[in-house]
Amino acid sequence: MSTNQLSSCDIFCTVVDNYGDIGVCWRLARIMQREHAMTVRMWVDDLASFSKLCPEVEPSKLIQQSHGVEIRQWNVLFGNVIPAELVIEAFACELPIRYVQAMADKSPKPVWINLEYMSAEDWVDGCHGLPSPHLKLPLVKYFFFPGFTNKTGGLLLERDLLARRDDFQADHILQEKYWQSLQVPQRQRDELRVSLFSYENPAVQTLLKVWASGPHPVTCLVPEGRVLPQVAEYCGRERLVAGNFVQSGRLRVQVLPFVEQEKYDKLLWACDVNFVRGEDSCVRAQWAGKPFVWQIYPQHDGVHMQKLQALLDLYCRGLDPASTLGLQQLWMVWNSGEEGSETGLEQVWQQMLQNLPVLLQHAQGWAQQLASNNLALNLLDFSRKVGKIAPFEI
Protein backbone atom coordinates (compact mmCIF):
# COMPACT_ATOMS: atom_id res chain seq x y z
CA MET A 1 0.00 0.00 0.00
CA SER A 2 1.26 3.43 -0.77
CA THR A 3 -0.64 5.12 2.05
CA ASN A 4 -0.77 4.38 5.72
CA GLN A 5 -4.54 4.58 5.83
CA LEU A 6 -6.86 1.77 4.90
CA SER A 7 -10.28 3.10 4.13
CA SER A 8 -12.22 0.19 2.69
CA CYS A 9 -12.75 -3.38 3.75
CA ASP A 10 -14.42 -6.44 2.22
CA ILE A 11 -15.33 -9.26 4.60
CA PHE A 12 -16.24 -12.66 3.15
CA CYS A 13 -18.19 -15.10 5.30
CA THR A 14 -19.74 -18.48 4.72
CA VAL A 15 -22.13 -19.75 7.34
CA VAL A 16 -20.93 -23.31 7.95
CA ASP A 17 -23.43 -24.12 10.64
CA ASN A 18 -24.52 -22.30 13.77
CA TYR A 19 -23.91 -18.60 14.29
CA GLY A 20 -20.25 -18.25 15.23
CA ASP A 21 -18.78 -17.37 11.84
CA ILE A 22 -21.38 -14.80 10.96
CA GLY A 23 -21.40 -13.55 14.57
CA VAL A 24 -17.68 -12.77 14.47
CA CYS A 25 -17.83 -11.21 11.00
CA TRP A 26 -20.76 -8.99 11.84
CA ARG A 27 -19.04 -7.76 14.97
CA LEU A 28 -15.83 -7.07 13.08
CA ALA A 29 -17.67 -5.28 10.26
CA ARG A 30 -19.40 -2.90 12.63
CA ILE A 31 -16.22 -2.19 14.58
CA MET A 32 -14.33 -1.37 11.37
CA GLN A 33 -17.11 0.90 10.22
CA ARG A 34 -17.94 2.61 13.49
CA GLU A 35 -14.57 2.85 15.17
CA HIS A 36 -12.23 3.13 12.21
CA ALA A 37 -14.42 5.01 9.74
CA MET A 38 -13.93 2.37 7.05
CA THR A 39 -16.29 1.67 4.21
CA VAL A 40 -17.24 -1.93 4.90
CA ARG A 41 -18.86 -4.46 2.61
CA MET A 42 -19.83 -7.92 3.83
CA TRP A 43 -20.31 -10.87 1.51
CA VAL A 44 -22.46 -13.53 3.15
CA ASP A 45 -23.77 -16.78 1.66
CA ASP A 46 -26.64 -17.28 4.12
CA LEU A 47 -28.62 -14.18 4.95
CA ALA A 48 -31.34 -16.15 6.73
CA SER A 49 -28.90 -17.13 9.49
CA PHE A 50 -27.55 -13.60 9.50
CA SER A 51 -31.04 -12.20 10.09
CA LYS A 52 -31.25 -14.11 13.38
CA LEU A 53 -28.39 -11.98 14.71
CA CYS A 54 -29.56 -8.84 13.00
CA PRO A 55 -33.33 -8.88 12.35
CA GLU A 56 -32.96 -5.85 10.08
CA VAL A 57 -31.30 -8.04 7.44
CA GLU A 58 -33.72 -9.18 4.73
CA PRO A 59 -32.72 -12.63 3.48
CA SER A 60 -34.06 -12.04 -0.03
CA LYS A 61 -32.18 -8.81 -0.75
CA LEU A 62 -29.07 -8.94 -2.89
CA ILE A 63 -27.68 -5.65 -1.58
CA GLN A 64 -28.67 -3.81 1.57
CA GLN A 65 -27.30 -1.55 4.30
CA SER A 66 -27.44 -2.11 8.00
CA HIS A 67 -25.61 -0.24 10.78
CA GLY A 68 -23.58 1.57 8.13
CA VAL A 69 -22.34 -1.68 6.59
CA GLU A 70 -23.16 -2.77 3.05
CA ILE A 71 -24.37 -6.36 3.04
CA ARG A 72 -24.16 -8.40 -0.12
CA GLN A 73 -25.65 -11.77 -0.89
CA TRP A 74 -22.64 -13.94 -1.86
CA ASN A 75 -23.86 -16.00 -4.81
CA VAL A 76 -22.15 -18.63 -6.92
CA LEU A 77 -22.27 -16.17 -9.78
CA PHE A 78 -19.84 -13.53 -8.66
CA GLY A 79 -19.80 -10.45 -10.85
CA ASN A 80 -17.07 -7.90 -11.54
CA VAL A 81 -16.21 -6.14 -8.33
CA ILE A 82 -13.41 -3.74 -7.42
CA PRO A 83 -11.79 -5.19 -4.32
CA ALA A 84 -11.43 -3.14 -1.16
CA GLU A 85 -8.03 -2.16 0.26
CA LEU A 86 -8.35 -4.67 3.06
CA VAL A 87 -9.82 -8.07 2.23
CA ILE A 88 -10.78 -10.41 5.04
CA GLU A 89 -11.45 -14.03 4.23
CA ALA A 90 -13.09 -15.35 7.35
CA PHE A 91 -12.21 -18.85 8.50
CA ALA A 92 -10.66 -19.93 5.20
CA CYS A 93 -13.98 -19.55 3.37
CA GLU A 94 -12.21 -19.32 -0.04
CA LEU A 95 -12.74 -16.20 -2.10
CA PRO A 96 -14.34 -16.29 -5.55
CA ILE A 97 -11.69 -16.86 -8.27
CA ARG A 98 -12.84 -13.79 -10.12
CA TYR A 99 -12.40 -11.63 -7.07
CA VAL A 100 -8.90 -13.00 -6.40
CA GLN A 101 -7.94 -12.18 -9.97
CA ALA A 102 -9.27 -8.66 -9.49
CA MET A 103 -7.12 -8.36 -6.37
CA ALA A 104 -4.07 -9.38 -8.35
CA ASP A 105 -4.92 -6.85 -11.07
CA LYS A 106 -5.33 -4.00 -8.63
CA SER A 107 -2.56 -1.56 -7.83
CA PRO A 108 -1.67 -1.16 -5.09
CA LYS A 109 -2.65 -4.70 -4.11
CA PRO A 110 -5.18 -5.15 -1.33
CA VAL A 111 -4.00 -6.59 1.96
CA TRP A 112 -5.38 -10.12 2.13
CA ILE A 113 -6.06 -11.58 5.56
CA ASN A 114 -7.35 -14.99 6.47
CA LEU A 115 -9.04 -14.53 9.83
CA GLU A 116 -8.72 -17.78 11.77
CA TYR A 117 -10.60 -19.29 14.71
CA MET A 118 -9.53 -18.19 18.17
CA SER A 119 -7.45 -20.51 20.27
CA ALA A 120 -5.40 -20.35 23.45
CA GLU A 121 -3.04 -23.11 22.29
CA ASP A 122 0.73 -22.40 22.27
CA TRP A 123 1.24 -22.99 18.56
CA VAL A 124 -0.92 -19.96 17.72
CA ASP A 125 1.86 -17.59 18.83
CA GLY A 126 4.12 -19.04 16.13
CA CYS A 127 1.54 -19.12 13.34
CA HIS A 128 -0.06 -15.74 13.81
CA GLY A 129 0.90 -13.40 10.98
CA LEU A 130 2.49 -16.01 8.73
CA PRO A 131 2.37 -15.28 4.99
CA SER A 132 1.08 -17.67 2.37
CA PRO A 133 2.08 -16.57 -1.14
CA HIS A 134 -0.42 -17.39 -3.89
CA LEU A 135 0.81 -20.21 -6.13
CA LYS A 136 0.16 -18.38 -9.39
CA LEU A 137 -0.76 -14.78 -8.76
CA PRO A 138 1.30 -11.94 -7.28
CA LEU A 139 -0.61 -12.00 -4.01
CA VAL A 140 0.16 -12.93 -0.42
CA LYS A 141 -2.42 -14.02 2.08
CA TYR A 142 -1.64 -13.61 5.80
CA PHE A 143 -2.93 -15.78 8.62
CA PHE A 144 -4.36 -13.75 11.43
CA PHE A 145 -5.11 -15.63 14.65
CA PRO A 146 -7.32 -14.25 17.41
CA GLY A 147 -5.94 -15.29 20.77
CA PHE A 148 -5.00 -14.45 24.29
CA THR A 149 -1.30 -13.55 24.30
CA ASN A 150 0.45 -10.51 22.87
CA LYS A 151 1.90 -12.65 20.11
CA THR A 152 -1.59 -13.33 18.74
CA GLY A 153 -4.16 -11.04 17.17
CA GLY A 154 -6.08 -10.54 20.42
CA LEU A 155 -9.87 -10.57 20.70
CA LEU A 156 -12.69 -8.55 19.22
CA LEU A 157 -13.73 -5.84 21.64
CA GLU A 158 -15.81 -2.77 20.96
CA ARG A 159 -14.14 0.38 22.24
CA ASP A 160 -16.89 1.21 24.74
CA LEU A 161 -17.98 -2.31 25.67
CA LEU A 162 -16.47 -2.59 29.12
CA ALA A 163 -17.70 0.87 30.10
CA ARG A 164 -21.22 -0.01 28.93
CA ARG A 165 -21.01 -3.30 30.81
CA ASP A 166 -19.95 -1.54 34.00
CA ASP A 167 -22.77 0.98 33.74
CA PHE A 168 -25.28 -1.80 33.19
CA GLN A 169 -23.98 -3.97 36.02
CA ALA A 170 -24.04 -1.04 38.43
CA ASP A 171 -27.59 -0.01 37.52
CA HIS A 172 -30.34 -2.17 39.00
CA ILE A 173 -33.10 -0.26 37.26
CA LEU A 174 -31.50 -0.86 33.86
CA GLN A 175 -31.21 -4.54 34.70
CA GLU A 176 -34.80 -4.71 35.85
CA LYS A 177 -35.95 -3.12 32.59
CA TYR A 178 -33.86 -5.62 30.70
CA TRP A 179 -35.45 -8.57 32.48
CA GLN A 180 -38.89 -7.10 31.88
CA SER A 181 -38.15 -6.81 28.17
CA LEU A 182 -37.57 -10.56 28.16
CA GLN A 183 -40.52 -11.23 30.46
CA VAL A 184 -38.24 -12.73 33.05
CA PRO A 185 -39.55 -12.19 36.62
CA GLN A 186 -37.68 -10.27 39.30
CA ARG A 187 -34.95 -12.07 41.15
CA GLN A 188 -35.97 -13.90 44.31
CA ARG A 189 -33.80 -13.74 47.42
CA ASP A 190 -30.75 -16.00 47.14
CA GLU A 191 -31.57 -16.83 43.57
CA LEU A 192 -28.86 -17.82 41.16
CA ARG A 193 -29.41 -16.75 37.58
CA VAL A 194 -27.80 -18.82 34.87
CA SER A 195 -27.80 -18.51 31.09
CA LEU A 196 -27.53 -21.73 29.11
CA PHE A 197 -26.44 -21.47 25.48
CA SER A 198 -25.39 -24.95 24.53
CA TYR A 199 -25.20 -27.63 21.88
CA GLU A 200 -26.95 -30.94 22.51
CA ASN A 201 -25.35 -32.13 25.72
CA PRO A 202 -25.95 -35.41 27.55
CA ALA A 203 -25.08 -33.76 30.88
CA VAL A 204 -27.80 -31.14 30.64
CA GLN A 205 -30.59 -33.14 32.20
CA THR A 206 -28.40 -34.23 35.11
CA LEU A 207 -27.41 -30.62 35.74
CA LEU A 208 -31.04 -29.47 35.64
CA LYS A 209 -31.87 -32.17 38.20
CA VAL A 210 -29.06 -30.95 40.43
CA TRP A 211 -30.36 -27.38 40.24
CA ALA A 212 -33.95 -28.50 40.91
CA SER A 213 -32.95 -30.15 44.16
CA GLY A 214 -30.25 -27.66 45.17
CA PRO A 215 -30.11 -25.27 48.13
CA HIS A 216 -30.86 -22.07 46.15
CA PRO A 217 -33.58 -21.15 43.71
CA VAL A 218 -32.08 -21.24 40.22
CA THR A 219 -33.45 -19.47 37.16
CA CYS A 220 -32.03 -21.04 34.04
CA LEU A 221 -32.46 -18.95 30.90
CA VAL A 222 -32.18 -20.94 27.72
CA PRO A 223 -32.00 -19.14 24.38
CA GLU A 224 -33.87 -20.97 21.64
CA GLY A 225 -31.58 -23.44 19.95
CA ARG A 226 -30.08 -26.88 19.76
CA VAL A 227 -30.29 -27.88 23.42
CA LEU A 228 -34.02 -27.22 23.72
CA PRO A 229 -35.28 -30.74 22.92
CA GLN A 230 -33.22 -32.11 25.80
CA VAL A 231 -34.43 -29.39 28.14
CA ALA A 232 -38.00 -30.07 27.01
CA GLU A 233 -37.57 -33.75 27.75
CA TYR A 234 -36.35 -32.94 31.24
CA CYS A 235 -39.38 -30.68 31.73
CA GLY A 236 -41.74 -33.40 30.52
CA ARG A 237 -42.83 -31.31 27.55
CA GLU A 238 -43.00 -32.38 23.93
CA ARG A 239 -41.37 -29.12 22.92
CA LEU A 240 -40.49 -25.75 24.32
CA VAL A 241 -40.55 -22.42 22.55
CA ALA A 242 -39.49 -18.90 23.48
CA GLY A 243 -41.64 -17.55 26.28
CA ASN A 244 -42.31 -20.95 27.86
CA PHE A 245 -41.30 -21.55 31.44
CA VAL A 246 -41.40 -24.59 33.68
CA GLN A 247 -40.92 -24.85 37.45
CA SER A 248 -39.23 -28.00 38.67
CA GLY A 249 -38.39 -28.05 42.38
CA ARG A 250 -36.20 -25.03 43.04
CA LEU A 251 -35.45 -24.63 39.36
CA ARG A 252 -37.28 -22.37 36.96
CA VAL A 253 -36.42 -22.97 33.33
CA GLN A 254 -37.35 -20.17 30.96
CA VAL A 255 -36.87 -20.19 27.22
CA LEU A 256 -35.71 -16.93 25.67
CA PRO A 257 -35.98 -15.87 22.07
CA PHE A 258 -32.75 -15.64 20.10
CA VAL A 259 -32.02 -11.94 20.43
CA GLU A 260 -29.69 -9.43 18.78
CA GLN A 261 -26.05 -9.60 19.76
CA GLU A 262 -26.22 -6.50 21.99
CA LYS A 263 -29.13 -7.94 23.89
CA TYR A 264 -27.37 -11.26 24.30
CA ASP A 265 -24.35 -9.42 25.77
CA LYS A 266 -26.65 -7.98 28.40
CA LEU A 267 -27.87 -11.45 29.29
CA LEU A 268 -24.26 -12.45 29.94
CA TRP A 269 -23.67 -9.29 31.97
CA ALA A 270 -26.81 -9.81 34.07
CA CYS A 271 -26.48 -13.52 34.93
CA ASP A 272 -24.35 -14.97 37.75
CA VAL A 273 -22.97 -17.84 35.69
CA ASN A 274 -23.01 -18.24 31.91
CA PHE A 275 -22.87 -21.45 29.94
CA VAL A 276 -21.62 -20.60 26.46
CA ARG A 277 -20.57 -22.49 23.36
CA GLY A 278 -18.48 -22.24 20.21
CA GLU A 279 -16.27 -19.19 19.80
CA ASP A 280 -17.99 -15.84 19.90
CA SER A 281 -20.22 -16.36 22.94
CA CYS A 282 -17.16 -17.72 24.75
CA VAL A 283 -15.34 -14.46 24.12
CA ARG A 284 -18.39 -12.41 25.06
CA ALA A 285 -18.72 -14.34 28.33
CA GLN A 286 -15.15 -13.34 29.12
CA TRP A 287 -15.92 -9.68 28.50
CA ALA A 288 -18.96 -10.05 30.78
CA GLY A 289 -16.57 -10.56 33.70
CA LYS A 290 -18.72 -13.35 35.12
CA PRO A 291 -17.84 -16.99 35.85
CA PHE A 292 -18.54 -19.07 32.77
CA VAL A 293 -18.57 -22.64 31.53
CA TRP A 294 -17.50 -23.24 27.95
CA GLN A 295 -18.85 -25.96 25.70
CA ILE A 296 -16.38 -26.09 22.88
CA TYR A 297 -17.44 -26.80 19.27
CA PRO A 298 -16.81 -30.54 18.99
CA GLN A 299 -14.57 -31.90 16.24
CA HIS A 300 -14.61 -35.52 15.12
CA ASP A 301 -10.98 -36.21 15.88
CA GLY A 302 -11.32 -34.99 19.47
CA VAL A 303 -8.68 -32.25 19.08
CA HIS A 304 -11.11 -29.77 20.56
CA MET A 305 -10.34 -31.10 24.04
CA GLN A 306 -6.77 -29.80 23.76
CA LYS A 307 -8.12 -26.44 22.76
CA LEU A 308 -10.47 -26.48 25.73
CA GLN A 309 -7.67 -27.40 28.12
CA ALA A 310 -5.45 -24.67 26.70
CA LEU A 311 -7.97 -21.96 27.53
CA LEU A 312 -8.62 -23.46 30.95
CA ASP A 313 -4.91 -23.49 31.74
CA LEU A 314 -4.49 -19.90 30.71
CA TYR A 315 -7.68 -18.70 32.34
CA CYS A 316 -6.93 -20.38 35.66
CA ARG A 317 -3.47 -18.84 36.05
CA GLY A 318 -3.43 -16.97 39.32
CA LEU A 319 -6.63 -18.62 40.53
CA ASP A 320 -6.39 -20.57 43.80
CA PRO A 321 -6.11 -24.39 43.53
CA ALA A 322 -9.58 -25.17 44.90
CA SER A 323 -11.36 -22.81 42.50
CA THR A 324 -9.20 -24.05 39.63
CA LEU A 325 -10.03 -27.66 40.37
CA GLY A 326 -13.75 -26.93 40.67
CA LEU A 327 -13.85 -25.06 37.39
CA GLN A 328 -11.76 -27.67 35.58
CA GLN A 329 -14.06 -30.44 36.73
CA LEU A 330 -17.20 -28.62 35.66
CA TRP A 331 -15.80 -27.73 32.20
CA MET A 332 -14.68 -31.32 31.73
CA VAL A 333 -18.00 -32.90 32.71
CA TRP A 334 -19.80 -30.42 30.49
CA ASN A 335 -17.64 -31.39 27.52
CA SER A 336 -17.30 -35.09 28.24
CA GLY A 337 -20.16 -36.18 26.00
CA GLU A 338 -21.52 -38.18 28.95
CA GLU A 339 -24.51 -37.77 31.21
CA GLY A 340 -22.46 -37.51 34.38
CA SER A 341 -23.75 -38.92 37.65
CA GLU A 342 -26.12 -36.80 39.72
CA THR A 343 -23.94 -37.05 42.83
CA GLY A 344 -20.79 -36.28 40.83
CA LEU A 345 -22.30 -33.21 39.19
CA GLU A 346 -23.89 -32.11 42.44
CA GLN A 347 -20.47 -32.09 44.08
CA VAL A 348 -18.88 -30.21 41.22
CA TRP A 349 -21.69 -27.67 41.20
CA GLN A 350 -21.49 -27.19 44.98
CA GLN A 351 -17.82 -26.47 44.59
CA MET A 352 -18.60 -23.92 41.90
CA LEU A 353 -21.12 -22.22 44.21
CA GLN A 354 -18.68 -22.10 47.09
CA ASN A 355 -16.02 -20.54 44.89
CA LEU A 356 -18.35 -18.14 43.15
CA PRO A 357 -17.13 -14.90 44.83
CA VAL A 358 -13.51 -15.76 44.00
CA LEU A 359 -14.43 -16.77 40.47
CA LEU A 360 -16.30 -13.53 39.98
CA GLN A 361 -13.33 -11.47 41.05
CA HIS A 362 -11.06 -13.53 38.85
CA ALA A 363 -13.36 -13.12 35.84
CA GLN A 364 -13.36 -9.34 36.24
CA GLY A 365 -9.57 -9.21 36.42
CA TRP A 366 -9.27 -11.51 33.44
CA ALA A 367 -11.45 -9.30 31.26
CA GLN A 368 -9.44 -6.25 32.28
CA GLN A 369 -6.18 -7.99 31.49
CA LEU A 370 -7.32 -9.10 28.02
CA ALA A 371 -8.77 -5.74 27.06
CA SER A 372 -5.48 -4.19 25.94
CA ASN A 373 -5.08 -6.77 23.17
CA ASN A 374 -7.68 -5.47 20.74
CA LEU A 375 -8.17 -7.47 17.55
CA ALA A 376 -9.39 -4.69 15.29
CA LEU A 377 -6.53 -2.38 16.25
CA ASN A 378 -4.02 -5.20 15.85
CA LEU A 379 -5.49 -6.15 12.51
CA LEU A 380 -5.21 -2.62 11.19
CA ASP A 381 -1.64 -2.20 12.47
CA PHE A 382 -0.67 -5.51 10.94
CA SER A 383 -2.36 -4.68 7.64
CA ARG A 384 -0.62 -1.34 7.40
CA LYS A 385 2.72 -3.01 8.04
CA VAL A 386 2.34 -5.83 5.53
CA GLY A 387 0.72 -3.44 3.07
CA LYS A 388 3.90 -1.38 3.03
CA ILE A 389 6.20 -4.32 2.48
CA ALA A 390 4.01 -6.24 0.04
CA PRO A 391 6.65 -8.11 -2.00
CA PHE A 392 4.86 -7.78 -5.33
CA GLU A 393 4.22 -4.05 -5.13
CA ILE A 394 5.40 -2.06 -8.11
Ligand code: TRH
Ligand atom coordinates in the same frame (compact mmCIF):
# COMPACT_ATOMS: atom_id res chain seq x y z
O1 TRH B 1 -23.31 -20.71 17.15
P1 TRH B 1 -22.02 -21.23 17.60
O2 TRH B 1 -22.03 -22.61 18.06
O3 TRH B 1 -20.98 -21.06 16.44
C1 TRH B 1 -20.01 -22.04 16.10
C2 TRH B 1 -18.67 -21.70 16.71
O4 TRH B 1 -18.25 -20.39 16.48
C3 TRH B 1 -17.62 -22.63 16.16
O5 TRH B 1 -16.35 -22.27 16.65
C4 TRH B 1 -17.65 -22.58 14.65
O6 TRH B 1 -16.72 -23.39 14.13
C5 TRH B 1 -19.03 -23.00 14.20
O7 TRH B 1 -19.97 -22.08 14.71
C6 TRH B 1 -19.15 -23.04 12.69
O8 TRH B 1 -21.46 -20.36 18.81
P2 TRH B 1 -20.87 -18.88 18.88
O9 TRH B 1 -19.55 -18.83 18.24
O10 TRH B 1 -20.94 -18.48 20.28
O11 TRH B 1 -21.87 -17.97 18.03
C7 TRH B 1 -23.12 -17.61 18.47
C8 TRH B 1 -23.41 -16.19 18.05
O12 TRH B 1 -24.77 -15.90 18.29
C9 TRH B 1 -22.62 -15.16 18.85
O13 TRH B 1 -22.26 -14.08 18.02
C10 TRH B 1 -23.60 -14.68 19.89
C11 TRH B 1 -24.87 -14.73 19.10
N1 TRH B 1 -26.13 -14.81 19.85
C12 TRH B 1 -27.05 -13.80 19.67
O14 TRH B 1 -26.77 -12.81 18.97
N2 TRH B 1 -28.25 -13.90 20.30
C13 TRH B 1 -28.57 -14.92 21.11
O15 TRH B 1 -29.68 -14.96 21.65
C14 TRH B 1 -27.60 -15.96 21.28
C15 TRH B 1 -27.92 -17.11 22.18
C16 TRH B 1 -26.40 -15.87 20.63
